[in-house]
Amino acid sequence: MKRAYVLVTADKMSIRKAAWQCGVPIQTLRDRLERGVNQARPLGGDPLLSRSEEEGLVKHIEYLAKCGYPLTRKDVINLATETAIFLKKRPQNAGNLSKRWFVRFMSRWPELRLAKAQKLSMKRAKATSDETVQSYFQELDRILTKYDIKNKPHLIYNVDETGFQMEHTPSKVVGPRGLKLNAITSERGPTTTLLACGNAVGTCLPPYFVFKGARYDARLMAGAVPGSKCSMSKSGWSNGNIFKHFLEEHFIPFLPQRKPDDHVLLLYDGHTSHISIPLIELAKEHKIILFVLPPHTSHVLQPLDVGLFKPLKTFQNACGARMRESPGEVITRYDVCNLASKSFLKAFTPINFINSFRKTGIFPFNPQEIDQTMFEPAKNLARNHWQTEGEEESVEKGNMEKLNQFFSSRLPTPKEPKSHPKKRKVSYRPGGVAITEETIILKIRKVYADGDDAHIHPDNSLGEVSGEGRKRANVTQEESDSDDETDDVCCVCNKFSPDGLNKLNYLKIVDWAQCDLCNHWVHLEFCDRRNVNDIRSGPYRCIHCVSLEE
Numbered sequence: 001m002k003r004a005y006v007l008v009t010a011d012k013m014s015i016r017k018a019a020w021q022c023g024v025p026i027q028t029l030r031d032r033l034e035r036g037v038n039q040a041r042p043l044g045g046d047p048l049l050s051r052s053e054e055e056g057l058v059k060h061i062e063y064l065a066k067c068g069y070p071l072t073r074k075d076v077i078n079l080a081t082e083t084a085i086f087l088k089k090r091p092q093n094a095g096n097l098s099k100r101w102f103v104r105f106m107s108r109w110p111e112l113r114l115a116k117a118q119k120l121s122m123k124r125a126k127a128t129s130d131e132t133v134q135s136y137f138q139e140l141d142r143i144l145t146k147y148d149i150k151n152k153p154h155l156i157y158n159v160d161e162t163g164f165q166m167e168h169t170p171s172k173v174v175g176p177r178g179l180k181l182n183a184i185t186s187e188r189g190p191t192t193t194l195l196a197c198g199n200a201v202g203t204c205l206p207p208y209f210v211f212k213g214a215r216y217d218a219r220l221m222a223g224a225v226p227g228s229k230c231s232m233s234k235s236g237w238s239n240g241n242i243f244k245h246f247l248e249e250h251f252i253p254f255l256p257q258r259k260p261d262d263h264v265l266l267l268y269d270g271h272t273s274h275i276s277i278p279l280i281e282l283a284k285e286h287k288i289i290l291f292v293l294p295p296h297t298s299h300v301l302q303p304l305d306v307g308l309f310k311p312l313k314t315f316q317n318a319c320g321a322r323m324r325e326s327p328g329e330v331i332t333r334y335d336v337c338n339l340a341s342k343s344f345l346k347a348f349t350p351i352n353f354i355n356s357f358r359k360t361g362i363f364p365f366n367p368q369e370i371d372q373t374m375f376e377p378a379k380n381l382a383r384n385h386w387q388t389e390g391e392e393e394s395v396e397k398g399n400m401e402k403l404n405q406f407f408s409s410r411l412p413t414p415k416e417p418k419s420h421p422k423k424r425k426v427s428y429r430p431g432g433v434a435i436t437e438e439t440i441i442l443k444i445r446k447v448y449a450d451g452d453d454a455h456i457h458p459d460n461s462l463g464e465v466s467g468e469g470r471k472r473a474n475v476t477q478e479e480s481d482s483d484d485e486t487d488d489v490c491c492v493c494n495k496f497s498p499d500g501l502n503k504l505n506y507l508k509i510v511d512w513a514q515c516d517l518c519n520h521w522v523h524l525e526f527c528d529r530r531n532v533n534d535i536r537s538g539p540y541r542c543i544h545c546v547s548l549e550e
Helices: 002-009 015-022 026-034 051-067 073-086 099-108 122-127 130-146 240-254 277-285 303-307 310-325 333-347 350-359 372-381 399-409 438-449 482-487 499-503 543-549
Strands: 156-164 192-199 208-212 229-233 264-269 288-293 512-514 521-523
Touching: 002 015, 002 026, 015 026, 051 073, 051 372, 051 399, 073 099, 073 399, 122 372, 130 288, 130 372, 156 240, 156 303, 156 350, 192 240, 192 303, 192 333, 192 350, 208 240, 208 333, 229 240, 240 277, 277 288, 277 438, 303 350, 310 333
Parallel strands: 156 264, 208 229, 264 288
Antiparallel strands: 156 192, 192 208, 512 521
């Protein structure tokens, strides 16, 4: 009807032709034109809430979404119902509003959308603050200016890693109604790690794989991209020795020709196993600046995380296609490289690299490229009282002032932080700095000199398998969380799996406990002789804090 109305009023088409073309009754269209029916007013009765009241509801929804606590469809319906009851526009016992109301509400506010929220860990939410990001860009600007590489994108690189599993997550499928749809997948197997690297002009290095095992088998690299290399590790994850081998045997040979005074900037997230004196000495020898990103900010500041690892979800599609093409067969560790390489070639294109470096503000250098809404969770978590923007500016007087107070009462109230005794000193962990600078090297050397280098050890891998007592998040190709794993080792043995676990001839579920003083984790029954039942009665103290208290 709206299209027919426009054809007659704007395009000067006849009423009969417009009605025939749009499939609407002629008399209805004539009534709209001759009787002056308001086209802006929708058909049907007035909405339950007025425009200004719905505007307050929309502001509340938008604010919670920025804070990292978005509302579901059910939450919005419940909140709207409570609002209508509060305004005495709906009886107390009338029940919740319907899904039909929600659909019409969304149509009246096109700025809202229903989407699947992405996971954001509390560590990332707190770490991604405006102050941290500004400090990072100030230091990055200083390094780029000092070594004269701000306008040399071919010398600015980023390296990161992601894991692949043989068990894929099925995509949405089509099938008959009433039938439970199942997609056959392979069994969960060992993780295979991919180290990816590229620069700001779109040049990408061939992939570097890390397979679980002790002996190399040529079948593991079947179907690999030309120039690819690999290493073996106990866990299938990278560690300090493997990262050093990657730098020496894979990264340096692929560097472009440069002048004797030119330096190369390599950005990466700073897992502690990737920070060592031998690695720094190797980098300085080849004039490579190792710049460690601030911890828990790679989802905002790292180009590979921001724009390249997510397109690798085509690996899931490749696994599904492989299962359909070969019924009765499963994906083995010898197929992972072939499937991952195909996804690698599709995702790691020059334009994706260029856009990723631009989106993270690295090249062209522009700190304003970072989405300011990413700082909202950290900003609001630091507050003792949450308050929506414009909360004190009522749209209308009377009911709107009461409505603003109603929405304020529905805001989450952060609890007062608990006062803990002073934490014991932990190893120095650089973040947001170039570790090849002399001042940072001196701090790292001091850590080694003090014998506190347990957290900076080249053999510590990123993801040893632990028991179900404390499940780890599965790292997939869509998200790289290596910087989140740095705090998750046992504070006694500094490992993910206890030493005595591999000596058992039966399946053992490893229980973990977190110290209430230093917040570090400990393997129960291995690194601490106590078990779960022993620590249920009161606060738990690790052996370090117990010795300090004594």
